[in-house]
Amino acid sequence: MKHHILRNNCALGALALGLILTPNWAHAQDTEETPQNEKIIVVTGSFIRGTPEDAAQPVDTFRSEDLDVAGVSSPLEFIKDLPQVGSVLGDSNQFATNAQANQGLGSINLRGLGPTRTLVLFNGRRTLTAPGAVGGGFGDTNSIPLFALDRIEILKDGAAATYGSDAIAGVANFVTKSGFEGVEAKADYEFINGSDGNYTASILAGGQFGDANIMAGFGWQHRSELPTTERDYGFQPYAVNPSAWSALATPGLFIIPGVGARPDRGCAETGGTPDGAVCRFSFIPFDNLIEETDIYQGYLQGDVQLSDSLKFHGEATYAQTDLDAIGTSPGYPPLQGPGGARLGGGFTVAPNNPGALVFANQLGLAPPSGPIGIFLWRPFGNLGNPRDERGSGRQTANNKAYRLSGGFENEFSDTLRGQLYLTWANYERRRSSPGIVGSRLQDALNGLGGPNCDPATGTPGVGGCLWFNPFINAGPGNPALGLTNPFYVRGNENSVELVEYLQVANGVEETEETFVADLVFSGELGFDLGGGPVGWAAGAQYRKTDLLSRPLRAESNLDINPCVILGDRSCVGGPLEGAGSFIFLGGTRPEALQQDVWAAFAEVNVPIADTLEISGAARFESYGGSIGSTFNPKASIRWELTDFLVFRGSVGTTFRAPLASQVSSNAVTTLAAINAASANFKAVDIAGNPNNLGPETAFTYNVGAIAKFGGFTFSVDYWSFDFKDEITTTDAQAIASNVVPVAGGLADCSNPFASLITFDGGACVQGTTTGLNISRIFTQWVNGPKTKTTGLDFEINFKTDIGSGTLTLGANAAHILTYKVGDFMLNGALLRSGFDAVGLANLDRLPGTISPWRGNAFANFNIAGLNLRYGVKYIDGVRDERCPDLPAPCATTNFGPTNFGRDIESYIQHDFQAAYDLPIKALDAQLQFGVENFTNEEASQARLPLGYNPFIGNPLGRIYRLGLKIGF
Numbered sequence: 001m002k003h004h005i006l007r008n009n010c011a012l013g014a015l016a017l018g019l020i021l022t023p024n025w026a027h028a029q030d031t032e033e034t035p036q037n038e039k040i041i042v043v044t045g046s047f048i049r050g051t052p053e054d055a056a057q058p059v060d061t062f063r064s065e066d067l068d069v070a071g072v073s074s075p076l077e078f079i080k081d082l083p084q085v086g087s088v089l090g091d092s093n094q095f096a097t098n099a100q101a102n103q104g105l106g107s108i109n110l111r112g113l114g115p116t117r118t119l120v121l122f123n124g125r126r127t128l129t130a131p132g133a134v135g136g137g138f139g140d141t142n143s144i145p146l147f148a149l150d151r152i153e154i155l156k157d158g159a160a161a162t163y164g165s166d167a168i169a170g171v172a173n174f175v176t177k178s179g180f181e182g183v184e185a186k187a188d189y190e191f192i193n194g195s196d197g198n199y200t201a202s203i204l205a206g207g208q209f210g211d212a213n214i215m216a217g218f219g220w221q222h223r224s225e226l227p228t229t230e231r232d233y234g235f236q237p238y239a240v241n242p243s244a245w246s247a248l249a250t251p252g253l254f255i256i257p258g259v260g261a262r263p264d265r266g267c268a269e270t271g272g273t274p275d276g277a278v279c280r281f282s283f284i285p286f287d288n289l290i291e292e293t294d295i296y297q298g299y300l301q302g303d304v305q306l307s308d309s310l311k312f313h314g315e316a317t318y319a320q321t322d323l324d325a326i327g328t329s330p331g332y333p334p335l336q337g338p339g340g341a342r343l344g345g346g347f348t349v350a351p352n353n354p355g356a357l358v359f360a361n362q363l364g365l366a367p368p369s370g371p372i373g374i375f376l377w378r379p380f381g382n383l384g385n386p387r388d389e390r391g392s393g394r395q396t397a398n399n400k401a402y403r404l405s406g407g408f409e410n411e412f413s414d415t416l417r418g419q420l421y422l423t424w425a426n427y428e429r430r431r432s433s434p435g436i437v438g439s440r441l442q443d444a445l446n447g448l449g450g451p452n453c454d455p456a457t458g459t460p461g462v463g464g465c466l467w468f469n470p471f472i473n474a475g476p477g478n479p480a481l482g483l484t485n486p487f488y489v490r491g492n493e494n495s496v497e498l499v500e501y502l503q504v505a506n507g508v509e510e511t512e513e514t515f516v517a518d519l520v521f522s523g524e525l526g527f528d529l530g531g532g533p534v535g536w537a538a539g540a541q542y543r544k545t546d547l548l549s550r551p552l553r554a555e556s557n558l559d560i561n562p563c564v565i566l567g568d569r570s571c572v573g574g575p576l577e578g579a580g581s582f583i584f585l586g587g588t589r590p591e592a593l594q595q596d597v598w599a600a601f602a603e604v605n606v607p608i609a610d611t612l613e614i615s616g617a618a619r620f621e622s623y624g625g626s627i628g629s630t631f632n633p634k635a636s637i638r639w640e641l642t643d644f645l646v647f648r649g650s651v652g653t654t655f656r657a658p659l660a661s662q663v664s665s666n667a668v669t670t671l672a673a674i675n676a677a678s679a680n681f682k683a684v685d686i687a688g689n690p691n692n693l694g695p696e697t698a699f700t701y702n703v704g705a706i707a708k709f710g711g712f713t714f715s716v717d718y719w720s721f722d723f724k725d726e727i728t729t730t731d732a733q734a735i736a737s738n739v740v741p742v743a744g745g746l747a748d749c750s751n752p753f754a755s756l757i758t759f760d761g762g763a764c765v766q767g768t769t770t771g772l773n774i775s776r777i778f779t780q781w782v783n784g785p786k787t788k789t790t791g792l793d794f795e796i797n798f799k800t801d802i803g804s805g806t807l808t809l810g811a812n813a814a815h816i817l818t819y820k821v822g823d824f825m826l827n828g829a830l831l832r833s834g835f836d837a838v839g840l841a842n843l844d845r846l847p848g849t850i851s852p853w854r855g856n857a858f859a860n861f862n863i864a865g866l867n868l869r870y871g872v873k874y875i876d877g878v879r880d881e882r883c884p885d886l887p888a889p890c891a892t893t894n895f896g897p898t899n900f901g902r903d904i905e906s907y908i909q910h911d912f913q914a915a916y917d918l919p920i921k922a923l924d925a926q927l928q929f930g931v932e933n934f935t936n937e938e939a940s941q942a943r944l945p946l947g948y949n950p951f952i953g954n955p956l957g958r959i960y961r962l963g964l965k966i967g968f
Contacts, residue, residue: 046162046537046603046605046615046617047162047520047522047537047539047603048522048535048536048537048603048604048605048615057155057157057159057636057648057650057702058155058156058157058648058702058704058715058717058719058793059153059154059155059156060153060154060156060795060812061151061152061153061154062078062151062152062153062154063150063151064146064149064150064151064177067146067149067152068186068915068926068928068963068965069860069867069869069913069915069928070869070871070913071188071911071913071928071930071932071961071963072146073146073188073190073200073221073963074146074200074221074295075106075141075142075144075146075174076088076106076141076142078152079106079107079108079141079172081856081873082108082154083793083812083813083814083854083855083856084110084111084154084156084170084793084814084854085108085109085110085854086109086110086111086112086113086847086848086849086850086951087109087112087847087848087849087951088106088107088108088109088115088951089102089105089106089107089115095671095673095944095945095946100670100671101431101668101670102130103291103323103326103395103397103431104142104293104321104322104323104397104398104399104431105130105138105140105142105321105399106140106141106142107138107139107140107141108120108138108139108141108172109169110154110156110169110170110172111156111169111170111719111721111789111791111816112789112816112819112847112848112850113168113169113721113789113847114169114846114847115137115138116137116138116166116656116659117166117167117168117169117656118138118139118166118167118168118169118170118171118172119139119159119163119164119166119167119170119171119172120138120139120140120141120171120172120174121139121163121171121172121173121174122144122173122174122176122317122403122405123173123174123175123176123313123315123405124173124175125405125421125423125516125518126139126423126425126514126516126543127139127140127143127144127174127317127403127425128140128143128317128319128401128403128425128427129425129427129512129514129545130399130427130429130512131427131429131510131511131512131547131549137659137661139172140319140399140401140427141172142295142319142321142399143297143317143319143321143399143401143403144174144297145176145202145217145219145297145298145299145317145319146202146219147184147186147202147203147204147217147219147297147299148176148177148204148215148217148299148301149174149175149176149177150175150176150177150178151175152172152173152174152175153171153172153173153175154170154171154172154173155170155171155172155173156170156702156717156719156793157170157650157700157702157719158170158634158650158652158654158698158700158702158721159171159634160619160632160634160652160653160654160655160656161601161603161617161618161619161632161633161634161652161653161654162601162603162617162619162634164541164543164597164599164619164621165621165630165632165654165655165656165657165695166656167654168654168656168698168700168721169721176215176299176301176315177204177206177215178213178303179206179208179213179303180204180206180213180215181206181207181208181213182205182206182207182967182968183203183204183205183967183968184203184204184205184965184966184967185201185202185203185204185965185966185967186200186201186202186203186963186964186965186966187199187200187201187202187963187964188200188928188961188962188963188964189961189962189963190932190959190960190961191959191960191961192224192226192956192957192959193230193957193958194226194227194230194231194957195224195225195226195230195290196224196225197224198221198222198223198224199221199222200219200220200221200222201219201220202217202218202219202220203217203218203219204216204217205217211304211305211306212302212303212304212305213302213303213304214300214301214302215299215300215301215302216298216299216300216301217298217299218296218297218298218299219295219296219297219298220294220295220296220297221293221294221295222293222294222295223290223291223292223293224290224292225288225290225291225292225325225327226288226289226290226955226956227285227287227288227289227327227390227480228284228285228287228288228289228946228947229285229480229481230289231289231938231939231947231955231957232938233938233939233941233946233947233948234284234289234946234947234948234955235282235284235285235947236900236947237273238273238275238280238282238893238895239273239893239895239896239898240898240900241898241900241901241943241947242679242891242893242898242943243673243679243891243943243944243945244282244283244284244944244945244946244947245273245280245281245282246280246281246282246283246333246378246680246681247275247278247280247281247376247678247680247772248281248333248376248377248378248381248680249267249272249278249279249280249281249376249377249378249381249382250264250281250377250378250379250380250381250382250383250470250471250472250474251263251264251265251266251267251270251272251279251381251382251471251472252264252279252374252375252376252377252378252381252470253277253278253279253375253376253377254349254359254372254373254374254375254377255372255373255374255375256360256365256368256372256373257351257368257369257370257371257372258369259365261277261375262277262363262365263277263278263279264279264359264363264471264472265362265363265472265487266382266472266485266486266487267279267280267382269483269484269485269486269487270382270383270472270477270478270483270485271285271382271478271480271481271483272381272382275893275894275895276894278376279381279382281378281381281382283328283329283330283945284945284946284947285478285480285481286327286328286329286330286384286385286390286391286392286393286480287327287328287329287392287945287946288326288327289946289955290955290956291323291325291326291327292323292324292325293321293322293323294320294321294322295319295320295321295322296318296319296320296321296322297317297318297319297320298316298317298318298319299315299316299317299318300315300316301313301314301315301316302314302315306408308411309410309411309412310408310409310410310411311408311409311410312406312407312408312409313406313407313409314404314405314406314407315403315404315405315406316402316403316404317401317402317403317404318401318402319399319400319401319403320398320399320400320401321397321398321399322398322399323395323396323397323398324394324396324398325392325394325396326394326395326396326397327390327392327393327394328392328393328394328395328433328434329378329380329392329393330378330380330381330383330384330385330388330391330392330393331378331379331380331381331385331393331434331436331503332378332393332434332435332436332583332584332585332671332681333377333378333583333584333681334347334374334377334378334379334436334438334441334583334584335583335584335682335683335760335775335776336438336564336579336583336584336760336775337438337441337442337564337583338438338439338442338564338565339564340564340576340579340761340762341579341758341759341760341761341762341775341776342760342761342775343375343376343760343772343773343775344373344374344375344376344377345374345438345441345583346374346760347373347374347438347441347442347445348371348372348373348374348442348445349371349372349373349374349445349470350371350445350446350447350460351367351368351369351370351371351372352447352460353372353445353446353447353467353469354461354467354469354492355467355469355470355471355473355474355492356368356372356471358471358473358489358492359372359471359472359473362473362487374470377470379436379441379468379470379502379503379583380393382472382478382483382485383472383474383475383476383477383478383485384475384478384479384480385434385499385503386475386493386494386495386496386499387496387499387500387503389479390479390480391478391479391480392480393433393434393503394434395431395432395433395434396430396431396432396505396507397429397430397431398429398430398431399427399428399429399430400427400428400429401425401426401427401428402425402426403423403424403425403426404423404424404425405421405422405423405424406421406422407419407420407421407422407518408420413523415523415524415525415526415533416521416522416523417521417522417523418519418520418521418522419518419519419520420517420518420519421516421517421518422515422516422517422518423514423515423516423517423518424513424514424515424516425512425513425514426511426512426513426514427511427512427513427514428509428510428511429509429510429511429512430507430508430509430510430552431507431508432505432506432507432552433505433506433507433585434503434504434505434506435503435504435505435506435555435556435582435583435584435585436502436503436582436583436584437502437504437555437566437581437582437583438564438565438566438581438582438583439564439565439566439567439568439581440501440502440566441468441502441583443455444466444467444468444498444502445467445468445470446460447459447460447461447465447466447467448460448465449465449466449467449468449498449501449502450464450465450466450497450498450501451464451497451501452464452465453465453466466495466497466498468494468498468502469492469493469494471492472485472487472488473487473488473489473492474488474492474493474494475488475493475494476488504553504555504556505552505553506552506553506555506556506582506585506587507551507552507556508549508550508551508552508556508588509549509550509551509552510547510548510549511547511548511549512545512546512547512548513545513546514543514544514545514546515542515543515544516541516542516543516544517541517542518539518540518541519539519540519541520537520538520539521537521538521539522535522536522537522538523535523536523537524536528607529606529607529608529609530607530608530609530610531607531608531609531610531611531612531613532607533607534604534605534606534607535604535605536602536603536604536605537601537602537603538600538601538602538603539600539601539602540598540599540600540601541597541598541599541600541601542596542597542598542599543595543596543597543599544594544595544596544597545594545595545596545660546592546593546594547591547592547593547594547660547661548591548592548593549588549590549591549592549593549661549666550590551587551588551589551590555581555582555587556580556581556582556585556587556588557587557588557589557590558578558580558587558588558589559589559590561580561581561587562577562578562579562580562587563576563577563579563580563581564576564579564580564581565581566581575762578667584683585669585683586667586668586669586683586685586776588666588667588668589666591664591665591666593660593661593664594660595623595659595660596623596624597621597622597623597657598621598622599619599620599621599622600619600620601617601618601619601620602617602618603615603616603617603618604616604617610640611639611640611641612637612638612639612640613637613638614635614636614637614638615635615636615637616633616634616635616636617633617634617635617652618631618632618633618634619631619632621655621657623657623695626663626691626694627657627658627663627694627695628695630655630657630695630697632652632653632654632655633652633653634650634651634652634653635650635651635652636648636649636650636651637649637650644707644708644709645705645706645707646705646706646707647703647704647705648702648703648704648705648706649701649702649703649704650701650702651700651701651702652699652700652701653697653698653699653700654697654698654699654700655695655696655697655698656695656696656697656698656727657695658689658693658694658695658727658781661688662688662689662693662727662781663688663689663690663693663781664688664690665687665688665690666687666688667685667686667687667688668685668686669683669684669685669686669776670683670684670686671683671684672684672732672733672777672844673945674732674733674736674771674774674777675733675736675737675743675844675882676733676736676737676739676740676741676743676744676771676774677736677740677743677744677771677772677774678743678744678771678772679743680772682736682774682775682776682777683775683776683777684732684776684777684779685776685777685778685779686729686779686780686781687778687779687780687781688780688781689780689781689782692782692783693727693781693782693783694725694783695725695727696723696724696725696726696727696783697723697724697725698721698722698723698724699721699722700719700720700721700722701719701720702717702718702719702720703717703718704716704717704718704793705717711798711799711800712796712797712798713795713796713797713798714794714795714796714797715793715794715795715796716792716793716794716795717792717793718790718791718792719790719791719792719793720788720789720790721787721788721789721790722786722787722788723786723787723788724786725783725784726783726784726785726786726787727781727782727783727784728781728782728783728784728846729779729780729781729782729846730756730779730780730782730784730824730826730831731779731824731831731832731844731845732777732779733844733845734824734831734832734845735753735756735757735777735779735831736757736771736774736777738751738753738831739751739753739754739757739764740770740771740774742771743771744770744771744772745770745771746767746768746769746770747759747764747766747769747770747771747773748766749764749765749766749769750766752827752829753826753829753831756777756778756779757774757775757776757777757778758774758775758776758777758778759773759774759775760773760775761773782826784824785821785822785823785824785825785834786821786822787819787820787821787822787847788818788819788820789816789818789819789820790816790817790818791814791815791816791817791818792814792815792817793812793813793814793815794811794812794813794814794815794855795810795811795812795813796810796811797809797810797811798810802861803863804863804864805861805862805863805864806861806862806863807859807860807861808858808859808860808861808862809857809858809859809860810857810858811855811856811857811858812855812856812857813853813854813855813856814853814854814855815852815853816838816850816851816852816853817838818836818838819836819837819838819847819850820834820835820836820837821834821835821836821837821846821847822834832845835881837850838850838852839851839852839876839878839879840878840879840880840881841878841879841880841881841904841942841949842881843880843881843882843942843943843944843949844882848951849878849904849949849951849952850878851875851876851877851878851952852876852878853874853875853876854874854875854876855873855874856871856872856873856874857871857872857874858870858871858872865916865917865919866914866915866916866917867913867914867915867916868912868913868914869911869912869913869914869915870910870911870912871910871911871912871913872908872909872910872911873907873908873909873911874906874907874908875906875907875952875953876906877903877904877905877906877907877940877952878903878904878949878952879902879903879904880901880902880903880904880942880943882943883899883902883943890902890943891943900941900943901941901942901943901944901947902943904940904941904942904949904952905940905941906940907937907939907940907952907953907954908937909932909933909935909937909954910933910934910935910937911930911931911932911933911934912930912931912934913928913929913930913961914928914929914930915927915928915929916928922968923966923967923968924965924966924967924968925964925965925966925967926964926965926966927963927964928961928962928963928964928965929961929962929963930959930960930961930963931958931959931960931961932956932958932959932961933954933956933957933958933959934958935958936957936958937954938953938957939952939953939954939955940952940953
């Protein structure tokens with residue numbers, strides 16, 4: 001006869017399968033087995049007590065002790081090791097559109113369905129949600145205080161009927177310790193070749209004060225900068241990996257009056273690749289594989305037993321993430337200038353510019369007779385940015401968040417319980433990227449630049465009026481590569497004062513404030529069908545979200561500066577309104593958005609017999625306005641066929657509403673290497689859709705089995721998600737490729753998507769305009785194609801005693817069978833044909849990289865206070881879908897074909913970890929040592945700017961880790 005087990009009173013608890021579904025990390029130490037009839041299991045996906053341990057829903061549980069001995073010191077490390085997780089945010093990947101504007105944020109992406117489809121909970125309630133118009137909308141895992149956790153529970157099944165519309169792919173619940181007494185301090189250091197290493201430190205203290213238990217702690221995580229030049233694949237020649245190079249450079253290509261187009265000198269000498277009249281420039285040496293990051297977390301928790309039946313729980317979280325110097329290109333190229341969109345920005349250089357005179361002399365030409373036109377150029381290229389020691393441009397991302405949650409739980413009787421919780425969270429995010437103001441740049445090219453110059457009355461180069469030198473003679477060399485410039489002329493440098501005036505922090509400050517009220521009742525009915533009492537739960541939830549966004553500066557505020565010339569408003573009502581004053585990046589408008597959600601749910605669990613039970617749940621949610629409401633049911637079943645074999649299954653529907661930012665009228669700008677523009681980076685504007693964006697729906701089901709005999713446990717689950725009206729953005733690559741079928745070739749101006757592209761000169765001219773004339777691409781949040789994905793999860797574990805020690809073996813794997821995306825129709829025309837994403841890198845489209853197989857395996861041996869663990873991680877390789885079938889090359893340059901990154905090979909990482917309990921009677925002390933990736937496996941090559949796919953490989957190489965944990 002099965003034993004019913006106690007479910008905790010937490011409103012949104014999570015399922016733990018203990019030894020039945022042992023996680024990928026081996027247990028740190030053997031613990032005394034609790035008798036079966038006293039074992040307490042906490043189960044997620046339901047608010048009902050009495051769900052059995054091998055429940056109808058697939059959940060994995062990971063204990064904090066297991067994470068310690070596995071060398072896990074951050075949520076990001078833990079999440080990236082889960083086989084069921086797809087591409088996640090956290091590492092540097094500024095070249096992926098879905099990662100831009102998300103620096104400093106951490107996500108979890110179950111089934112590769114996107115981070116906004118996995119609900120992140122903290123102690124069963126909603127945690128801090130990252131704000132943002134283009135990014136955000138998901139639980140920020142970087143805000144989780146890992147040092148305070150007791151366990152992490154991952155529900156790998158759709159859970160909208162219980163938790164709401166953002167639990168389509170599943171739930172990750174981070175649960176803190178309870179009843180903690182004493183002090184626990186942890187610290188570790190990771191030695192990483194090419195950087196100053198990563199390290200963490202934390203302290204946690206708790207005590208019992210009468211009927212109250214108080215716990216408080218603080219933690220710090222630091223990641224050091226790892227430049228791209230520290231890894232061979234991070235900086236490849238143009239002929240090998242052309243995606244890392246641009247045709248817009250310093251030295252540039254200029255139009256000299258009476259002479260024509262002439263390239264500047266010094267391309268090869270300063271690190272470029274001469275390609276005819278073009279100098280290919282690589283921004284990669286100025287970028288990083290890992291950004292310098294500091295994460296601070298504070299946590300306070302209190303539990304008070306107010307009476308025999310009533311208790312109070314409260315918690316406060318503080319989280320701060322700082323990236324103050326994100327490495328990026330020294331300067332973005334001009335896609336527009338004072339005259340609007342034009343290749344080279346339409347900028348001109350005054351003939352008496354000191355740099356222009358030297359430029360002409362170095363080319364053996366007479367002094368220019370008139371303004372020099374700029375054609376292919378960027379303000380800062382091979383010479384780097386004068387504001388930075390490495391010559392890098394520097395983005396910033398700073399997050400500060402607060403969360404308060406508290407409530408009462410009451411036992412009204414043995415069969416009736418209730419709880420009321422209120423949660424408030426405030427998340428402030430400030431992000432910026434260096435952008436050059438076009439009208440200021442043109443003034444400076446004419447000698448009228450600088451904060452102390454009035455262009456209307458000043459004299460070029462006199463007093464506070466400064467010259468900007470756009471030529472190679474302006475700097476001593478390439479600081480990122482350590483190259484000396486033989487064409488440098490001392491005294492022709494661009495001053496830091498001038499550069500700071502031209503290039504300002506273009507960005508936004510966003511604040512998202514959330515309030516959630518949860519009311520839940522649960523209990524048991526007074527009748528039994530033979531398997532135990534019927535359990536029930538019912539409740540309601542109210543969520544309110546307020547999002548405020550404002551530009552950091554007046555220069556980027558489109559309400560103040562909507563036109564290409566700073567301070568001008570003559571474009572309002574015309575085609576150039578909203579172009580903004582920057583040469584590359586777009587501006588934003590301040591906005592205030594609000595979303596209110598009302599929800600009610602109910603569920604029932606019916607044990608029909610000792611070996612069979614069924615459960616049902618349903619949730620109603622109302623968003624109001626154009627979004628409307630939804631009703632989502634779910635049913636599950638558990639059948640214990642024999643003592644060693646259990647079958648389980650679930651089926652349900654789900655509904656996800658657009659985020660408030662996705663139905664706003666604002667737009668944000670990202671960057672993308674557009675294939676139709678010969679892989680040059682262009683601006684991609686992503687706009688909200690306030691009139692035509694509706695919710696998405698999905699049908700989900702899961703069927704699985706658990707077998708256990710002797711020391712073995714084996715489980716297998718088949719899962720399926722079937723989406724309609726998926727909330728997504730229109731595909732910028734597909735838009736450009738429809739209009740320009742051949743990379744860099746002529747544009748078809750009659751194509752129905754041509755109106756979504758801004759070409760330099762302002763119009764598409766049939767027979768003249770090419771892909772190189774693309775300036776920016778307009779995309780928008782829409783309801784996209786149908787999507788269906790299916791797959792299998794496997795887990796096997798074996799545990800046995802060997803002498804006085806314990807050996808545990810295990811493996812966990814996920815296999816994606818299908819990930820089919822349907823035809824993408826836009827305005828009645830086919831934008832992109834459907835495809836199956838499995839086994840493809842999907843580098844220019846969602847859902848991103850989909851590896852067919854991901855898995856982990858381990859062997860763990862514990863004896864007399866010593867724990868030894870060997871682990872192996874495997875990620876299946878994929879093919880670059882942009883490459884035609886063999887024998888055609890993957891890409892072609894003027895230097896010949898290249899197959900670099902055609903096949904992104906599988907990645908295998910071997911780790912060894914050791915933990916030893918020091919024989920010190922006065923305290924509990926554990927010394928930890930690890931070698932991660934001890935074979936020094938390199939990330940597989942990929943035709944991406946960084947030379948590898950961040951969602952498959954690991955750029956860190958071999959890591960040595962030392963750790964210490966002390967408790968008393």
